Amino acid sequence: MIGRLLGPRRARQLQRFVRNGKLTILCLLLTVIMFRGYLGAGRFGTPEKDLDDIRVTLSYIRKRPEPRRVLEEAQGELKSAENAGAGSNNYADFDIRKILRDEDDGVEEFKRDPSQPYSLGSEISNWDEQRAKWLQSNPKFPNFIRENKPRVLLVTGSSPKPCENPVGDHYLLKSIKNKIDYCRLHGIEIFYNMALLDVEMSGFWAKLPLIRKLLLSHPEVEFLWWMDSDAMFTDMAFELPWERYKDVNFVLHGWDEMIYDQKNWIGLNTGSFLLRNCQWSLDILDMWAPMGPKGKVREEAGKVLTRELKERPVFEADDQSAMVYILATQKEKWASKVYLENAYYLHGYWGILVDKYEDMIESYHPGYGDHRWPLVTHFVGCKPCGKFGDYPVERCLKQMDRAFNFGDNQILRMYGFTHDSLGSRSVRRIRNETSTPLAVRDELGLLHPAFKAVKV
């Protein structure tokens, strides 16, 4: 039809023009799309949104040399930059790292000889004798508070720097309050560590030099109880069955079959365990440490562990896998003094517990320590102090609140209060006060429990 209007030659030209035009337009479209993608405006919002995105990206390119701390900026984003000066009274956008720095105060430093293979400290072979002698000369610090009640030191810790996540420190605070409460009720002492004793043993390995140091510096302590900062007590009434452990030195949550038969990397958990203060423990710590030093050693060890242990993913060596490996491969040497406990939740994986709290409240009561009322709820993988965890942030934080309140209710009940609900921070009174408070006993008997009593 066009051909009839314009003449054949013209028509052909027009067609060619149209065809090329289509091509040109398509190419243009392609160009625009790809440029949008490169400039970061790839989400196909309104043109205005695109302009915003592009603006953000270009400003990022300008600032590129300085690394950006994502989540700290989240807080300060909305405040004006002028307030961050030294004279400002506003905490919102102050970066603490501005003031933290190492200084030389003239006190001599002792460094480990780097040419020597890594060791946790000077070799000691007579710790049992040294300790026994010390205990004898210090009767005011017995290692047993009562018969069958050893002196226990609960050890936990976190980084001395603020958390990368803006609510991380708040959850660390709640977690330590929870531990303070349990330990006060049970006559256990706490050491909260915020110092990295050995730069080589960083991350989850940091507990090893710390544990050794504490054992040797506190001969009065009979058991050291390591507990991760992301683990919380949810049964305030449960006292550990100390008599069960009188002939063992190392108590962890786990299953014999999973370690000795299957060599499963999660056959035990090193987030909550007991270690007796004795030579045997120093020896196993020495056996444990070699896979820890960061760098090549840890990476190579990681490969060995992934190869040897069941279902272990590929990553650098961690203390838990290393312990599984040691126990599985040196069973004759260590197993007789190791107790893998699973009758109660010395470590309780949060994923299978937190949704059941309301059922537990309805059907059971504190004191069981097991699936009916878990002693410890351990938020493995949540990493509230870090930037990224293995689970959605909201689920983790919400459930940590619930676990905290679940445990806190048992403390508040002592004084006649309870949380309005497991998700609520506010509390209400459930027991009227009286003018003769000593005539009333708290239902769980936690104000003056038998396990707190001293030898008379």
Place this chain on the structure above:
Amino acid sequence: MAADPTYSAQKRNPTILPQTTSDDDDGGPRGRHLPKGRHGDRKFGNIRITILCGFVTVLVLRGTIGLSNLVSFEADAESQYLIEETNRIVTAIRSDDDPPDPDDENSPNSTSAFNLGPKIKNWDQDKKLWRRRNPQFPYFINGRPKTYLVTSSSPSPCENSIGDHYLLKFLKNKIDYCRIHGIELVYNTAHLDKEMSGHWGKLLQIRQLMVAHPEAEWIWWMDSDALFTDMVFEIPFHRYRSSNLIIHGYPDMLFNEKSWIALNTGSFLLRNSQWSLDLLDVWAQMGPRGRPREEAGKILTSSLKGRPALEADDQSALIYLLISQRERWMNMVSIESSYCLHGFWESLVDRYKEMMEKYRPGFGDERWPFVTHFVGCRTCASNGDYPVERCLKSMEMAYNFADNQVLNLYGFRHRGLVSTNIKRIRNESVTPVVNVDKFGIRNSLRGNKG
């Protein structure tokens, strides 16, 4: 990156493209340059278009379903998502507070006398009887009276995360002191009573602990912004055998000047006794939120020197109480200034280095302050009374100053007062018990010696 790689590729390699048919050609020769086939030419052009369209579609789809791997700022996108998600969650956590109280200042209760609880009359006798019946919960251990240290903070996150970080560090500091000195630590994060809000909440917490723990001889209130800077010093309890309240302050400022800062209620001890319960009851009258607190505030401002116009606070109220009812209370009150039961931070923090050079832990006074109290910094709020940098730097210094004393037993020390890193200052020993005897604070304390 080429604008249209496919097109140029096509131009370079026409032979690899599949042939398609097209019907947009009329008859007539295409051109002398490609005599072989109009068809080929036509098909060629159509193919190019088809492929380009296909490419565009793929790109659009990639963008829509989020596979924008071409973009080198993918990490940025993820970070952006995290920021938004975290902000949303943090806001949700912070806003999940008590709903505003429908009973406001015009509450009918505000006119009648406020009660911290039912009136207890025979506390001294009841407590004595309980103690006799329960010797397994002693009130005196190793020459020291059993003490409960109580401190508290809000159940919600601080306005800024740095506030929570220092709450955590200061709590660790208290854990250390209490462990070394055998003191029970109670950390409260519950608002027990809507009326006794803010700092007034401490009165209820103290009373609650007293009546629940008859084995406690002393209840020691300490603010969350105060920390121990002398890990060796112990309260000289033998000095206070006939006192029920130990508080830092200056008697002349109290009775002569009637100054509103004559005493400091950020760190004080109350004996577990009937006297203390009575004091708390009277003290609490100025506390209830709303009308009573405001009216009381006016009285306090007019009676006390230097007090600005604000609602009643617990410190001014206690000062006023002790002045106006001097005969009733003062004979059992010890106003201490010989050691820093409360040490105002501003005059102390700049001297820590000097102290480390000249003195040693154990003095508890201006030479080596027992407690450093960061009044006015308010790190848990969004603003304080002092520049942020000064407060935070000083708090970090005070914390490290104290932590050095704890780490000493283990052979470590901070790399300077503003460093979170530590260094080893003593070689590992094959006889660690020697170091325990030498450097362990607990072992060298008076009541603990063997």
